[in-house]
Amino acid sequence: MNRDVEENARDLAAGVWRCSSCGRTTPYSEPGTWAATRVMGIIVAIACDECQTPEQHLEAEVRAATVDYSIDAAGLIHETPKGETA
Ligand SMILES: [Zn+2]
Known part of the structure; x- marks a missing residue:
């Protein structure tokens, strides 16, 4: 689990999602x-x-229709409802 979190964080920092x-x-x-x-x-x-x-x-599908994604300096994904500014 921890290893996956680290790998995900590294991929996210590189700007990609990687299928687990x-x-x-x-x-x-x-x-x-x-x-x-x-x-x-x-x-x-x-x-x-x-x-x-x-x-x-x-x-x-629900998220794709309702949420925008952004990423912070730590590589963490943030979700904001579509139409709202972060
Ligand atoms: Zn896959």
């Missing part, structure tokens, strides 16, 4: 319908659209 299952990457600013599992707001696992469960896909 297959290793594919996508620009963090364009996650599309990729699903991210969060603990206390920190992404600990990412599933691409081919690896995610139906439940993850549903949540990802």
